[in-house]
């Protein structure tokens with residue numbers, strides 16, 4: 001095994017991974033292809049380019065994204081340092097001047113004595129230790145190499161994300177627990193609809209405003225990825241015979257079969273979050289909230305995440321990666337960033353940071369202990385590495401990933417600020433115990 005670290009992809013995750021290792025005295029070779037090979041969305045050759053919005057998300061104290069920012073800061077994140085230096089006024093969000101932000105990161109990486117930046121496309125898996133952080137638009141030849149390495153069925157090219165709702169905001173008087181034909185206990189919470197409600201709902205779905213597909217996102221081939229509103233537009237009965245079919249779901253008290261049923265599937269063991277089964281969608285966010293509030297039980301629903309469909313190369317990480325973020329079958333081959341199944345600029349950065357630190361430990365011949373589950377970094381890490389039975393879909397940071405039930409605090413604001421407080425304290429203890437201090441030379 002090499003005594004230096006190879007990082008492929010100079011996006012948010014790759015830049016952070018390279019920085020974290022270099023700061024701890026490990027020589028790093030970072031490959032970024034964009035001076036020679038473009039991607040369909042990047043516009044510059046700068047490292048850590050923000051491909052779309054210039055917002056790094058919610059920055060309001062007590063929110064999960066703000067907690068993640070604070071954790072990244074406390075760990076010496078390069079991305080957060082550049083973001084804070086080039087922040088713009090943006091209300092409750094952290095927005096940045098995108099050019100100055102990327103230029104800052106590029107300059108710091110280029111100037112780091114432990115980092116060699118090579119402007120090349122990597123077409124095959126380099127020798128370990130290597131961090132693959134090539135993002136949602138990984139080049140074709142490398143995607144093929146990854147697919148050969150992990151197995152075609154474990155590498156996906158599209159996200160079809162269903163909304164996730166906060167269990168505490170569901171009106172359970174209108175819903176009932178049951179699995180279809182009684183198979184599988186109470187894993188599903190069902191929202192039954194009568195004919196009239198169903199017809200109004202289908203019409204609202206068809207009439208709602210949609211986000212158009214971007215040029216590079218087309219075409220969507222898979223029937224399983226079909227947006228709910230497109231299914232609705234095929235005919236009034238399509239949903240009632242598809243994702244909203246009521247068969248096998250009699251009401252436990254009346255025995256009646258509803259005209260249609262929206263099934264909510266438990267998203268975590270604690271049952272604090274549920275996803276709307278089969279409700280991947282391209283509706284605009286305000287329209288999702290409006291239309292989905294027509295579902296009985298979800299009138300006042302609060303969403304941890306809304307639905308989406310877009311091109312995205314990502315791994316079925318829980319089946320492939322161990323708790324050190326490398327392949328169970330190829331130790332030392334790490335993945336980081338959006339490709340591991342997180343969603344968002346800072347979530348990608350976080351995975352870059354952890355993969356970089358984990359690789360440092362391996363190069364030093366030590367074991368990497370994962371960050372605590374009650375921190376945002378640990379909760380994200382758990383989400384992408386914990387084995388599960390259902391499908392795996394990319395996730396952004398949200399309190400649905402934390403064990404919020406254990407806290408037994410009903411007031412959401414108080415609960416969230418307690419989670420944040422605990423998380424930062426817990427992360428700081430972990431940092432100390434993990435001996436991940438920055439080399440004093442840097």
Ligand SMILES: Cc1cc2nc3c(=O)[nH]c(=O)nc-3n(C[C@H](O)[C@H](O)[C@H](O)COP(=O)(O)OP(=O)(O)OC[C@H]3O[C@@H](n4cnc5c(N)ncnc54)[C@H](O)[C@@H]3O)c2cc1C
Nearest residue numbers: 009011012013033052053122134135139337338344345348
């Ligand atoms: C169109 C689009 C819009 C998005 N908008 C947002 C948004 O507004 N807000 C948000 O929070 N998230 C957004 N995301 C999601 C995600 O946060 C970003 O994609 C983020 O940039 C992911 O970070 P990353 O480091 O994993 O990948 P990237 O930042 O994409 O970095 C990967 C890097 O790897 C390089 N690369 C690829 N293949 C190779 C290769 N074979 N050899 C060498 N280099 C290679 C690429 O050139 C790129 O620089 C968006 C994603 C997409 C696709």
